[in-house]
Each structure stands twice: as structure tokens, then as C-alpha cells.
Amino acid sequence: MGGGGAASTGADGAGAGGAGAGGRDADRADGAGAGGAGAGGRDADRAAGATLRTLRYTVADGVGRIVLDRPERGNGITPLLLHELERTVEHADLDPAVRVIVLSGAGTGFCGGYDLVEAAEGAAAVSEAVGAPPPGAPTEPAVIARNHDPSRPWDPLADHAMMSRNVRAFMSLFHAQTPVVCKVHGFCVAGGTDLALCSDLLVIAADAKIGYPPARVWGSPTTALWADRIGAQRAKRLLFTGDCLSGSEAVEWGLAIEAPEPERLDERVEALVQRIARMPASQLAMMKLLVNQQTMAQGLHATQLIGTVFDGIARHTDVGYAFQRRAAEAGFRTAVRERDEPFGDAGLSTFKG
């Protein structure tokens, strides 16, 4: 999956330490700003009996709203965030009061990818939440760090064991019977695109940036839904360059269903969600399972298996180790900028030659 590449207004001085831990970066998107928090309704963030620390969750009028709530880190993905996401999606999917789920992000953008710096802390919090993992589990930060030490042979299957659990969490959005609408504003890059593409429908602000710059170094799409969404040729156009799309382009390319101007994003998402919520839940479930089955039959299982193994490989090539080293020395923000500047699309740019 690989880290950020998103617009960033914050420094990432803390990134270096995390690099050794084998996690991923998310360029910070500082500042507050209204993400896409849903309307009030009964407070439902007791999902699965736990208090949520990385998400907000509310239910009202047939809509379950999950808001990524780490705006100070560009909603960077941590183990705890994925754990809470999977549990919350399951909770929403079991709730007869929920006909449709909306996934959005607080702050200046939807999601900047994996958050390297917080990864270790997040893993500890997961342990706290679900019980201690076995000593030496492939999800333990120390094990991940050892498995990213270029002076030692790496264990690709321990890597797969770790990363495939992230895939499983993202795919909870896909496998839920309940339709999921993803609302993207600002940016949705790197691992953030796993969240967006595992959702059923994408509504994106016309000026937002979406794509997978880690294709350039240190990443391969793991949930790997690009070709499913936009066809092989367009998927290759993006993945051979790491180039990104604007929201408007995402609609033209078939990646998103609608790309309103940013100030109309909430309104357009609401209009769509309200239409979906008018459908009987059983009809929605059948329509979703029916279409998903075609995606599965076209080989998604194998694509994700290969993509997840490839992602591990990408973090253990010469160029992968060099990127990791540079990030450890100079900070992730710098490493990401240096990755993107030759392509002319650092920050919020979607320049593509």
C-alpha cells in the first residue's frame, strides 16, 4: 500500500523513528475543518462494546456514518484504526437500523495513507482492545521492524501475515451486505485508496486528489481494485506512473460516481444516500452481493494475494530499502516529496505530463 503523497501542511519530523518500525507514512494534513461527520442521531460509537479512539460513528435515519477521526495526522491509517473500522463496519452491517453506510474523513482531507509514526502505538492499542497477541506475532511492531532490517533476510510470509490482515479490514467494507458510500474531500492517496475503492460508491470533491503514488517506490496496491474499477488500461496508466487523478477526472475515468464542487459535496452525498436508504435492506443486500460476486469471480482473491505479496517485495527491494533509509534520515515528508518531485505532482498537484 505505501504511505502518503497527499497534500501536506505539517512537518513530519517524527517520521524517522517510525521508518525502522516498518510502518507507513501519511503526510500530515494539519488543520481542523469539517470532514464529513454525519448528522446527530443516537450515539452509536459503542460499536462492538468498545469506545472508539480513531473513528466517530453515528446512526440516524437509516444511515450509519463512520468518520475517520485523526485529522491531525491526515487520518493516517494505524492498526487501531483498521481494527476499529472492521469492528464498526460489522456492527453497522448487523444493525437493522442501518441501510447504508457513509465513510468520510475529518479535517482537510479524507485519508493520506498509512501513518508510519503512529503505527507502533496503534498496534499496542489493538492488543489492549482484543487481548495480547502471541509473542512474536507478525503483527507486533518489533517483529515488523526486524522484518524490515536490510541486513537480515526478510520473511515474505510473515510480511503477508501482517499485511493481509489490513486487507481483511479494508475488505470488510466490500463484504458487508450494507452498501458503503465513500465521501472524499481534499485527498485520498496511498492506503487511503484502499478505503475508497473497497467502498461501493465514491463521491469525491471535484478538486480532490486521488491515486497511488507508492507505485513509484515502496508499495503495491494490496486490495488492488483499480482494474476492477476503471479497466486494465486506465489502471496501468495510473500504476505505471504513480500519477493521481482530480475528483473531476475520477468521474471521467469511471473511478467515482459523482464529483461535485467541494461546497456541494455534503449535499450531493446526502442526496445519494437518502435515495439508497429508501430501498428495502434485503434488496440492497442482494444487489450488492450480486455485483460483488462478479468481482470475486473475476479473480479478486488471487489479485489481492499477489498484490499483498508484491507490496512486501516492494518494501524489500534495493529501491524500497533506499526509500526507507532516506525517510529515516530526512523524515518521511522529505522522502515523499523527493519521490514525487521528479513527476511534478508533489503535494496537492495532480499534474500528469
Add this chain to the structure above:
Amino acid sequence: MGGGGAASTGADGAGAGGAGAGGRDADRADGAGAGGAGAGGRDADRAAGATLRTLRYTVADGVGRIVLDRPERGNGITPLLLHELERTVEHADLDPAVRVIVLSGAGTGFCGGYDLVEAAEGAAAVSEAVGAPPPGAPTEPAVIARNHDPSRPWDPLADHAMMSRNVRAFMSLFHAQTPVVCKVHGFCVAGGTDLALCSDLLVIAADAKIGYPPARVWGSPTTALWADRIGAQRAKRLLFTGDCLSGSEAVEWGLAIEAPEPERLDERVEALVQRIARMPASQLAMMKLLVNQQTMAQGLHATQLIGTVFDGIARHTDVGYAFQRRAAEAGFRTAVRERDEPFGDAGLSTFKG
């Protein structure tokens, strides 16, 4: 999946109440007897931080041993058992000390299928374990009961939402990177076969009974691995009749890998498991993922989707409702005996004409 059909030495007077709750029966296999509990080693039943109530779990010498531990109920499957199984498999799969998992059952047989009587209680225990589900969740006993009331229209997708979560738990055995050897003694019928077939390798006592009698009424295989294991024609031979195989026949038909005499079962499982445990974990993971991919590519996702919907249908047909009504009136043991007597294979018999 449907309930039992196994050898039974116990009465099932308590079954009637459960019928209304829409759960499943497991003929009781009373008595104690050594199931297949593994050798000592460090006590690992703190899996996922919880104390196990339906399983025992130990780890020693590279082998994680999961023992179904409800011998007084023929190791009947309850929501809590499936929840604990999924968590324990995940724990074992994350444990670098575990190279191979052995799944077995305590008491006189491996597993007699779903336990109708305990289903409601088990669901409550799951709530306790993972937090309250949303009100009206399709996994709630009252919701399941209402959805099996013949005087009301049933909701097939709520049914699917409930039953597909059982499939997910069974399939944790399949998707784990760690190989799983299933040791069957006595009987393995109805839902018990989901456990055995989702495991990678089956070693079964020569005199044990294995099969899916609920094909006769009130069930369809949900994990549906029969054709994958023994080919279409042999799968049809069993599913068109609900007939069962002995352990010896299971080897002849390719369903099991070995069928020693009962007194040599433990010894033969140990020999196999020790050979597997000699392999590097990464090699084992690759060999398992490689073969599983073929199964997935051959359409398992769709087969399980259809099988799970069909199972719901089977519980809501005229004959399905009649079976449920008979079980409520006369007890499940009687209903199961009446189901099987026309076929001449009630109890431990594997007569097939």
C-alpha cells in the same frame, strides 16, 4: 448446514424450545472419553485475551491443538463456539510457535452439528464477549426465531447475514496461513462437516461416520466444499441422498487422507503432524495459499454465497417448516430419527443401500 444425524446416546428433550429459536440440533453424544486433546505444553487458552468456554487450546512443539470441548452435547456448534474458534484460529495463526493446528473433539465423537438447544445461550455469551450487538441484529436469537415463524414472511437476507457469519468462522480454518489437520473420531455430521472440510487435511477413524444428512431436510451445505474435495459426481451421490461415509470409505472417496483403526488414530495424526511441523513456516504458508487459490478461483466464493442462501431457503420450505414443527413437538432426537429411518442409517449407521 442443518443439525445432527450423529450417533446419539442421549435424549434430546430440551430440543423443542430451541426449535422456535431457529437454531440447529446436535444429537447428544453423552459420556466422557478422551477426545483428541493434545499434549500439555504451555497453556495457551488465553487466546485473544479471553477465557475459552467451549474449546481447549494448547501449544507444544510447534503444534497448536484446538479441542472442541462440549462433549455432553456432542460438541454441538453454538454461536459462542464459532466465535471462540475464529478467535483461537487467528491467535494460533499469528503465533510463530505454531506451525500446524490440530482440530479435534472431546468425548465420543468429533462433532454432531449445530446445537439447537444451546444456541440462544451461546448468542448471549457472544454478546458478553464482544459487546452488545445493535438492537435487532440478525444474529439475535429473538430475531432468528421471528424469522423462522411460518406465519410470517421470512427475510432471506437477514437469514444470510446470520448464517454467513458462521461460514466466516468456519472459513477461518481455510484462510489461516497455518495448515490445519482435523482429527475425526466417532461422528462428524451436519455442521460438523463444515469444520472438517474447511480444515486442510482430514484424518478419520476407520469406523467413524461422516456426512451431511440435513441434505434430506432443513439444510444445505454452506461452506460447501464437497465438490472441491471429492469431485462433482461423488458430491452429488452424497447430497442427493444425505448418505454418510465411514472413515474407511472417506479415504477411498478422497475425502480424507488416512483412516486408521480407532485405537491408532492419535498415533497416526501425530505422525502426520510431526512431519508437517518439520517444514519451515514460510514454506507451509506458501504451499497452503497456493492450493487454496485454486479452490477460490474455481468459484468457492459463489458456491458459498449460493449455499448459504439455499440453507436459508431449506429452513423455510413446507418440508423445512414441517421438520421444525415436528422437532418442537417431539424433540429433535425424534425428528432426526424420523428423518433418517427411511434411509436406514439412523444413529451411527452408514448404510447407503
